[in-house]
Structure formats: C-alpha cells, structure tokens
Amino acid sequence: MQIVKLPKENLDKFMGGLSKFGEIHAPIKKDENTYLFSKIEDLSKIELNYNRTILPPKKYFLPPNETMFRFSPEKGYEPPQDNLNKKYVLLGVHSCDIHGLKILDLVFSGTYVDNYYFTRRKNTSIIGVSCIPDDMCFCRSMETDFVEDGFDLFLSDIDDSYLVRIATSLGDDMVRANQSLFKEVDKEDIAEYKRKSNERKNYFKIDLELYNLPEIMDLEYESKIWEEIGEKCLSCGTCSMVCPTCYCYDVFDQLNLDGKTGERRRQWDSCLFKDYALVAGGLNFRSERSARVKNRYFHKQRGFVAQYGRPSCVGCGRCIQSCPAKIDIVEVMTKIRSASYE
Amino acid sequence: MAKPKVGVFGMTGCAGEQIVILNCEDELMDILKVLDIRSFHTAMSENDEQCDLDIAFVEGAVVQPEEEVWLKKIRKRSRLLIALGTCAVWGGVAAMKNEVSPQRLKDEVYGPRGQIFKSIPAQPLHSFVKVDFSVSGCPIEKEQFLQAIASLVHGDIPVLPKYAVCTECKLNENTCLLVEKSELCLGPITVAGCNARCLSYGIPCCGCRGPVEEANIASEVEILKEKGFTLGDIRNQLRTYAAPAEVLQTYFTKR
Structure with missing residues (x-):
C-alpha cells in the first residue's frame, strides 16, 4: 500500500479540496462528551480527535428511516425521490467503524443483495483516521483496532503530520488532486508511526476475551446471569440504535389519507423491542426481556460467528457509553466466561 | 363505499x-x-x-x-x-x-x-x-x-410505535440527558411517537405519552436513585401523566 505524508498545516486545504469528490461529512462536537457525523459547511467544525459518534456511520448507508418506493393505483410503483447516487466523502471514520461497515457489507450482500445500501456504499468514499482509545474501547479484543481495507484513504496521526495510506484508485485521485500538499515519508516518520502504534496498545483499559466464546455461550445458555440482565434492561433500544453492526429494520406501508396511495418505508428495528418477535396469532417467542437480551448477545458473539466466521461486535464502546442501565457487554461476557469456569 | x-x-x-x-x-x-x-x-x-x-x-x-x-x-x-x-x-x-x-x-x-x-x-x-x-x-x-x-x-388497525422515546432520541442523535447529564428523564419507559421533541430541545422526557408496554419501572427508579434523585421526586414525575397505569400501581403498592 502506498503511504504518503500530509503535514497538519495542509490538512484544511486538503479537506477543502475534497468537496469535488462529494459532499463532505465528518465528526463534529455536539456536546461536552458527544460527537456526531454531520454535513460540513465550515471546515473548522471538523473534530478529528473524538472518541465516538452517537450514531455510527451506518446511518449513511442504512438510514434510520427511508422510503423504499411509493405506490398508487394509477402509477403503480415509483422509486423514492431521494437521490441514491449523490456522492459523499465520509471523513474521519475510525478503524472499528470501518470494520462495522465491512460487517454490514457481508450481511447485505447475501442471497438478496440490498441495492439501497450498496448504491450508497458505492457513492461514498471513506477516509479513515487513527484514534486514541478511551476506557470504553475494546476494539483490540475484537481485532478491529487496525484496518487494512474498506477505506480510500486512512490518516494516522504522528503529531505534526498524518501518514496517509492510499487504498484505492479513488484515494489516489484524492491525493493527486492535491499533490503539492503531500510529502514523501522518511525513516523518522516510520519510526514515529511505530512508536505511536505501540504506545496506543497501552491505552486499552478493558478486554473481552474471545477465546472459545461461542462454546462458552452455548454452555451458559441457561445461566441465571441472563435473568439478572433482563431485570436491569429497559428494552429502550438504545444499544441497537447506536450499534455499528445492528442491521435489523422493520418494513411497513405508510398510507395517505385517501387510503389508496402511500409509500413503503423501512426503519431501524431492535430485537430488544417487545413486539420484535411477535407473530400472527399473538404468539411471542421472546416475550421475556431476559430472552431478548440474551438473543442480542448470542447473535453478536455466537450466531454471527457460526454464519460469518467472526463476531459482529467491533468493540466501539457505544453500547457501554449509552446504556441507561449501565449494562456493559464486556462485563456481561466476562461474567459468562467466569460462570463456565466454575 | x-x-x-x-x-x-x-x-x-x-x-x-x-x-x-x-x-x-x-x-x-x-x-x-x-x-x-x-x-x-x-x-x-x-x-x-x-x-x-x-x-x-x-x-x-x-x-x-x-x-x-x-x-x-x-x-x-x-x-x-x-x-x-x-x-x-x-x-x-x-x-x-x-x-x-x-x-x-x-x-x-x-x-x-x-x-x-x-x-x-x-x-x-x-x-x-x-x-x-x-x-x-x-x-x-x-x-x-x-x-x-x-x-x-383502509380497513386496518393502525400501527404506532410501541418502543420507548430513547429510540427516537438516539435517531435524532441527541446527547443523552439521563446518561451524560444525569437529569430526571423518563425516556426509557415512555412510549415513543413524539420524535423525542422535548429532548431535541434539551428538555428531559416527563413521560407525557404514558408508559411503554413493558415499562421496567424498577430499573428506571434504580437508575434515577443512583443519580441522586429521591424516591419522592421520581414518584411525582412518574405519576404526573399515568398514575392509574397498572405498572406504576404495582410498583408503588409493592413498596
């Protein structure tokens, strides 16, 4: 992979030049400890030193709400009005979130390819940025603290400059369009990069051990730990909304007042919702809260491994930060593991 | 017709x-x-x-x-x-x-x-x-x-959200007033549909839409107590709009 250097004093000029590749979206500060990806009109609002955004970048590819098509007896089915082909540049994406998108790619490219998702994916370039983990990050445990593909450019902070990995021809075009802003990488830069990478390992405070986890979960399927978590869980859906790999959605028709025309919509859903597993006839095969919490963890750490060969958690820490009941996935998994050693 | x-x-x-x-x-x-x-x-x-x-x-x-x-x-x-x-x-x-x-x-x-x-x-x-x-x-x-x-x-029974205000609040990417600001917010147990309007203006949820179907009152109360609210404060807020709700009656009678 080709690597070049972008001195920080050239960062603004580089970011400004990106607008010809699409509408720029990047993290901005929302509040004292909260950030979000947002459309950028003023480059000075971009906050590349952030811990995590409230919603992950999945919102750009699988929007929280979207119209799939409109229908009427006269015109039949019509495509949505939103322009799926609009170009975007998503700047400042962390390694864990890029992994999150790669996991969504696996899911949406299955038997029924999701064209809404992939059209947006195709039209959005990704520029990653390195980060310093905080006390809720456990990407290292989930092997997502480093990313080798799934981006066009990746910026790694080495104090005065960024080392820029170029992963695609589009990324190469972005660099070439601003060639004068970049420099060649020298030995000292490499040394600094190595030093930073090694130093970063020391920042991790929590660890989720993956070894044998799927089997341990099977063994602890009946554990009373699930009931305990079920008692605390509010079923509020927060963890699913903020999760970079939760992809469930609900599809429904929204009718207009005439009762004939309307649109088919889809909207994020959550397996924590009581009516998620409600079926015709009123039967609910996960009516207990504990069963729903258990299902969520099993799907992330057990079912997904069986189907795709890796857990669908990327260790971003969003669910830990945002759960009102302070249910912490790392604590839960550690408890389950300890139970299996008893 | x-x-x-x-x-x-x-x-x-x-x-x-x-x-x-x-x-x-x-x-x-x-x-x-x-x-x-x-x-x-x-x-x-x-x-x-x-x-x-x-x-x-x-x-x-x-x-x-x-x-x-x-x-x-x-x-x-x-x-x-x-x-x-x-x-x-x-x-x-x-x-x-x-x-x-x-x-x-x-x-x-x-x-x-x-x-x-x-x-x-x-x-x-x-x-x-x-x-x-x-x-x-x-x-x-x-x-x-x-x-x-x-x-x-159209001859259908309407389908309205049964999930909590938190879900809509997250979709609006509001800073969580309960978690980040320790405010007395009833979002986790209040039924959605308002698009988290108050929260989007920085005002905690007062529960005006009534409880969700399976409101976990005990957990909500524990969370709020840990943040320093008295049971009296919490009770007053919970009872403002839905005092006869069975889920509240049961919780407070048990105590």
Whole structure:
C-alpha cells in the first residue's frame, strides 16, 4: 500500500479540496462528551480527535428511516425521490467503524443483495483516521483496532503530520488532486508511526476475551446471569440504535389519507423491542426481556460467528457509553466466561 | 363505499386532542373527503347525538358519574372506540388527585360551593368500556392521528410505535440527558411517537405519552436513585401523566 505524508498545516486545504469528490461529512462536537457525523459547511467544525459518534456511520448507508418506493393505483410503483447516487466523502471514520461497515457489507450482500445500501456504499468514499482509545474501547479484543481495507484513504496521526495510506484508485485521485500538499515519508516518520502504534496498545483499559466464546455461550445458555440482565434492561433500544453492526429494520406501508396511495418505508428495528418477535396469532417467542437480551448477545458473539466466521461486535464502546442501565457487554461476557469456569 | 360515520367527543381534559385535530389545517379537507363527521361539539353546531357511528374518537378522562354514563352510551353506538390522548388512555394529569380524599380536594379548591360537583377518581376510558385502539400523547401527535385515520379508512388497525422515546432520541442523535447529564428523564419507559421533541430541545422526557408496554419501572427508579434523585421526586414525575397505569400501581403498592 502506498503511504504518503500530509503535514497538519495542509490538512484544511486538503479537506477543502475534497468537496469535488462529494459532499463532505465528518465528526463534529455536539456536546461536552458527544460527537456526531454531520454535513460540513465550515471546515473548522471538523473534530478529528473524538472518541465516538452517537450514531455510527451506518446511518449513511442504512438510514434510520427511508422510503423504499411509493405506490398508487394509477402509477403503480415509483422509486423514492431521494437521490441514491449523490456522492459523499465520509471523513474521519475510525478503524472499528470501518470494520462495522465491512460487517454490514457481508450481511447485505447475501442471497438478496440490498441495492439501497450498496448504491450508497458505492457513492461514498471513506477516509479513515487513527484514534486514541478511551476506557470504553475494546476494539483490540475484537481485532478491529487496525484496518487494512474498506477505506480510500486512512490518516494516522504522528503529531505534526498524518501518514496517509492510499487504498484505492479513488484515494489516489484524492491525493493527486492535491499533490503539492503531500510529502514523501522518511525513516523518522516510520519510526514515529511505530512508536505511536505501540504506545496506543497501552491505552486499552478493558478486554473481552474471545477465546472459545461461542462454546462458552452455548454452555451458559441457561445461566441465571441472563435473568439478572433482563431485570436491569429497559428494552429502550438504545444499544441497537447506536450499534455499528445492528442491521435489523422493520418494513411497513405508510398510507395517505385517501387510503389508496402511500409509500413503503423501512426503519431501524431492535430485537430488544417487545413486539420484535411477535407473530400472527399473538404468539411471542421472546416475550421475556431476559430472552431478548440474551438473543442480542448470542447473535453478536455466537450466531454471527457460526454464519460469518467472526463476531459482529467491533468493540466501539457505544453500547457501554449509552446504556441507561449501565449494562456493559464486556462485563456481561466476562461474567459468562467466569460462570463456565466454575 | 360509504364514508365511515365518525364522532369526536371530549370527557374531562383540556380539549387538546380536539385542538390538534382542528390544527390539521392543510389536511382538514382531505379528512372530510374520507370521514363523515356526525358529531364534534368543539367544531360543529349541528351534531347528531343518536345515530350509529363507525368510529368514536374520545379524549379526556372520566371524572364524573355523568361522564361514565355518556361514555357507555358512545360505546353502544360505535363500532370502534378510539381513545385519544394521555388522559383518555392513562388517566392523565387529573388522575394525580386520586390519592387525596375527594372531600379534601373539593374543600381546598372550591370551598363550600364544591358540594355541587359529583366527582369520582379520574380514570382512563378502558376502566369503563372496551377501547379498540389508543393514540396517546399530551397532546396527541398530528401525524399519528392522520396515520391512524389513513389506516382505519383502509380497513386496518393502525400501527404506532410501541418502543420507548430513547429510540427516537438516539435517531435524532441527541446527547443523552439521563446518561451524560444525569437529569430526571423518563425516556426509557415512555412510549415513543413524539420524535423525542422535548429532548431535541434539551428538555428531559416527563413521560407525557404514558408508559411503554413493558415499562421496567424498577430499573428506571434504580437508575434515577443512583443519580441522586429521591424516591419522592421520581414518584411525582412518574405519576404526573399515568398514575392509574397498572405498572406504576404495582410498583408503588409493592413498596
């Protein structure tokens, strides 16, 4: 992979030049400890030193709400009005979130390819940025603290400059369009990069051990730990909304007042919702809260491994930060593991 | 197909639901195209009090014996009865008074003249009659009301969100007032549909839409206590809009 250097004093000029590749979206500060990806009109609002955004970048590819098509007896089915082909540049994406998108790619490219998702994916370039983990990050445990593909450019902070990995021809075009802003990488830069990478390992405070986890979960399927978590869980859906790999959605028709025309919509859903597993006839095969919490963890750490060969958690820490009941996935998994050693 | 015959009625409340209906200014003509409104005292001067109805929309809580009789009469003449607003669905603000003796309330509020009022504990409609569908909110959301009409006209029971306000709040990417700011927020146990309006303006959820189906009151109370709120503060907030709700009754009776 080709690597070049972008001195920080050239960062603004580089970011400004990106607008010809699409509408720029990047993290901005929302509040004292909260950030979000947002459309950028003023480059000075971009906050590349952030811990995590409230919603992950999945919102750009699988929007929280979207119209799939409109229908009427006269015109039949019509495509949505939103322009799926609009170009975007998503700047400042962390390694864990890029992994999150790669996991969504696996899911949406299955038997029924999701064209809404992939059209947006195709039209959005990704520029990653390195980060310093905080006390809720456990990407290292989930092997997502480093990313080798799934981006066009990746910026790694080495104090005065960024080392820029170029992963695609589009990324190469972005660099070439601003060639004068970049420099060649020298030995000292490499040394600094190595030093930073090694130093970063020391920042991790929590660890989720993956070894044998799927089997341990099977063994602890009946554990009373699930009931305990079920008692605390509010079923509020927060963890699913903020999760970079939760992809469930609900599809429904929204009718207009005439009762004939309307649109088919889809909207994020959550397996924590009581009516998620409600079926015709009123039967609910996960009516207990504990069963729903258990299902969520099993799907992330057990079912997904069986189907795709890796857990669908990327260790971003969003669910830990945002759960009102302070249910912490790392604590839960550690408890389950300890139970299996008893 | 004939337009469904509809009545809009108000028990005790602020008439907020009826005002929301009248505020659907851009849609009123479309509503009249699909509904045959026979009774709507707040909006019309000629009302049919006897005809059979396909749908009765009823707002407000029942707080007087006369209202119980009236509500039952409405139920008898309507194929569907739909509760509109938190008072009709949960008892609402009026039901906060239920714990205090009616005599004391009358004396304090009206003095000796209070004797002319006959009052019973404020209750939601379902305490007296079968309610086919509920649209909660204080007041109801215009969009939900229009969606409900569209579904009903099409012959479907409307589908409204059953999840909590937190979900909508996250989708709006608000900073969590409960987690990040330790404010007394009822978002996790309050039913969504408002698009987390207050929270998007930085005001914590006061629970005005009533509880979610399986509200985990015990966990919410624990969370708030840990943040330093007293059980009294929490109880007052929880009881403001939905005091008669079984989930609250059960929680507080157990204690």
